[in-house]
Amino acid sequence: EAGVTQSPTHLIKTRGQQATLRCSPISGHTSVYWYQQALGLGLQFLLWYDEGEERNRGNFPPRFSGRQFPNYSSELNVNALELEDSALYLCASSSRGLAGITGELFFGEGSRLTVL
C-alpha cells in the first residue's frame, strides 16, 4: 500500500513568488494535515483538512492557504514568498480527524522549499 506522497521533493523560488505543494494521502484516509518544519525547529501546524473542508488552522498568515480535493488529495499554496518560508513542508494523513479521537498521523517525506 502506498504511503503519503508529496510533490515536488524540492522547490526553489524567489521572494514574492508563489509556491504550490501537493499531497496524496494514504488510500482511505480522509484527513490531511500540513506542517512546516524550519531548520532546527519542530513541526509547526499549518492546516487540517477533512472531507474537503478546512477544519483547523495554525498561527500562520493568510498567504498560507490550501484546499482538499474530492479524492482527498491536498494542495498547499504559499503566496508572496518570504525568505523565512524556507522549510520542509510535511503532509500527513489519518483515517479520521483527531478531534476527540486518537489517530496516528502518517507523514510523507516532505517538500523542501527554498526561497532565495
Next chain:
Amino acid sequence: GESVGLHLPTLSVQEGDNSIINCAYSNSASDYFIWYKQESGKGPQFIIDIRSNMDKRQGQRVTVLLNKTVKHLSLQIAATQPGDSAVYFCAENRYGGSQGNLIFGKGTKLSVKP
C-alpha cells in the same frame, strides 16, 4: 505560553544501553500524546501513543510513561541500536474549540555510538 518542549536537545548513548527521552507539556487539557521518530531526510514515523487515562504503555523495545501531575512524558528505548539514531518528537493533542491538532515539541536528537 503553552508549549510542548524537551529537556534535552541532544542525547548520545552507547549501543546496547537504554535511552530515555523526556518531554514536558503545559496544557493540562491535552489527553493524547504521541512519540514520533524522524530519520534524516524522511518524514516523522509513529512510534507509540498514550491516552491520558494511562500512566504507561509498552511497545516493542519502547515504553512511554506519562506523569500528569507534573505534565511530563518520557520515551524509553531498551537496548538502543544504531538504527535508533534519529530525532524524536513528542506531540500532544490539544483542543481548539471542538477540533484538535497535534502540537509538536522541538525534538531530541538521539545519537547511538557503536
